[in-house]
Amino acid sequence: MLPWRLDYAPGPDAPKNCPDKSYIKAALATKLKGHDPFTDDAPRSISVKLVLTPQRIEAHIEARDENGKVVANHVTQAESWRCDQLADRAVFYLRDIIDPLTIPSAAPAASSSSAPPAPSAPPSAATPPAPARVELLQPAARPSAPKVPARSAGLPQLAVYANMGAAWWSTPETALSLAAGVEGRWKRISIGVEGQYDHAWALPTKLDVEAERAGLAALACGRHELLAPRVFARVCVFGDVALLSLDAPRIKIINDDAFVVDLGARVGGELRLARFLGLQLHGDIAYVARQRVFIVDGEELWRSPRLTGAIRVGLVVPFDIR
Missing domain, CATH: 2.40.160.20 (Porin)
Structure with a gap:
């Protein structure tokens, strides 16, 4: 599991009960069975920015690879005074980015030496082409839902x-x-x-x-x-x-x-x-x-x-x- 760098910004308008960066790291390490995926010098980064609106508080999550390309983003939200609930939801999406659910690849085909010899075809019949080998490729990280635009605080x-x-x-x-x-x-x-x-x-x-x-x-x-x-x-x-x-x-x-x-x-x-x-x-x-x-x-x-x-x-x- 490659390391990431965490950029966590509660913002000046965030409620006082919003957890700090150490809480996010500790909660995520618990979900990863004690493994801390974050280092300060990692080339890959995940930013978590809290945005306060009149009716709710939102967490804008964005992950970038070594080249600065966005590889995942998501917006989750909670009631404006439930910043603790918002932090738990953000940890869920961070775990999905860092350790995505994968499907194992197909088992290799059995060795031809152990298989019984195939009967030879009649001389007059044309031998059909051998079917192409199909392998189930391991998928990349599951993409997040499309980013939802933040609700404007000036909405009347x-x-x-x-x-x-x-x-x-x-x-x-x-x-x-x-x-x-x-x-x-x-x-x-x-x-x-x-x-x-x-x-x-x-x-x-x-x-x-x-x-x-x-x-x-x-x-x-x-x-x-x-x-x-x-x-x-x-x-x-x-x-x-x-x-x-x-x-x-x-x-x-x-x-x-x-x-x-x-x-x-x-x-x-x-x-x-x-x-x-x-x-x-x-x-x-x-x-x-x-x-x-x-x-x-x-x-x-x-x-x-x-x-x-x-x-x-x-x-x-x-x-x-x-």
Whole structure:
């Protein structure tokens, strides 16, 4: 068994639980009954490169002979947080390259001296030509499957999410805040639209008054991996238009403006629980560019403040766009 040189590169983005080069060599030696096929000065080489994508991690395996010609290649993959499983799969293909399964050649023909003499043909009959000897040639190493192109890390996703929390100063009292939206995602950025609904049941008046705010927001966000590939940080800017209303059955409330216009920022994070499920947490702060005023009996009951805030938590479901 001729020696090989192993070039193993986990890469800077590989998860921390990816095995090192010594693990690959030890695992392969176990499969080869204690034989270590690798030396640092071998003319033949096998490279193993780990490539991280948003949904999985891949091992790109390539073998070259003494002349630098590619003699085998393969791509195997596993879930992005199962680098240990990926290493075991890579060892399987390395063993297949180094010690391929072979079929033994055919047994040699029996010696003619031990065989009984063949009966002579009649003088008038033509002697047929002797059949050509057929030998089963020993096949070369079994070729690997065709190399699969790596999935681009910039492949977009479509994400749908729903959040719940509390909002301050968007209504006269602290309100229950609900939000749901859809966004397109790339590796570093995302854009989306979001529907928002805030409801406060009790206001500081002697009347039975409720307040609600319903709006639509447009968001543009930047994304950054904190602990790849499961923890992300997000910073967004947004603008929204909302309808703010008070409901008092016994009196008529007069308002000066129909809509509230906000411009704000969002800071938060996302924890990927599974391939198609994540947990979101974020906080908003917004500047009210167009305020709302409510008047009762000629007196101002409430005017929306210039700053509002909210904190929400919820679930997100991302889908690959192929």
